Amino acid sequence: MSARVHLSLRASDLPASETFYTALFGAAPDKRRDGYARFAPPEVPIVLTLMALPAQGEVGRVDHMGIRLDDPALLTGAESRLRSAGLMPDTEDDVVCCHARQKKLWLTDPDGHAWEVYAILDDQPEQAPAPRTSCCA
Numbered sequence: 001m002s003a004r005v006h007l008s009l010r011a012s013d014l015p016a017s018e019t020f021y022t023a024l025f026g027a028a029p030d031k032r033r034d035g036y037a038r039f040a041p042p043e044v045p046i047v048l049t050l051m052a053l054p055a056q057g058e059v060g061r062v063d064h065m066g067i068r069l070d071d072p073a074l075l076t077g078a079e080s081r082l083r084s085a086g087l088m089p090d091t092e093d094d095v096v097c098c099h100a101r102q103k104k105l106w107l108t109d110p111d112g113h114a115w116e117v118y119a120i121l122d123d124q125p126e127q128a129p130a131p132r133t134s135c136c137a
Contacts, residue, residue: 003074004040006047006066006116014052021048031123033099066116072103078117079105094121101125 011017018037022028025041025048032038035052047068069075082089082105089105096102104118 002070004045004047004068008049008063010053011050012053064114069119072119
């Protein structure tokens with residue numbers, strides 16, 4: 001399976017965070033939008049998204065974590081495996097989130113951490129995402 005770990009962080013100073021992660025990964029964000037930056041560095045198996053902190057947000061808070069699959073067809077096997085293990089993921093078949101059309105599964109771990117398993121259907125959709133403070137809201 002070809003996949004990357006996904007981590008979504010809230011940033012109180014998005015430009016400063018972009019500068020820090022550009023230095024850390026040795027690569028600039030591959031996608032920028034108002035209040036949003038995404039890093040998918042070629043040498044590191046991670047997709048890191050930074051979201052500008054809402055007016056009353058929590059500094060340094062992990063918004064959610066996930067696993068990005070390269071092929072939407074892989075979600076079927078992942079969903080079957082999760083359900084066989086007794087987990088009942090919520091599904092979203094075609095949603096615009098983080099400035100991309102996606103198909104995804106949502107789970108919550110025993111401590112309340114949100115996880116998504118997803119694949120991108122269209123990375124440059126014409127439709128803007130609904131305003132939300134996080135993609136798992």
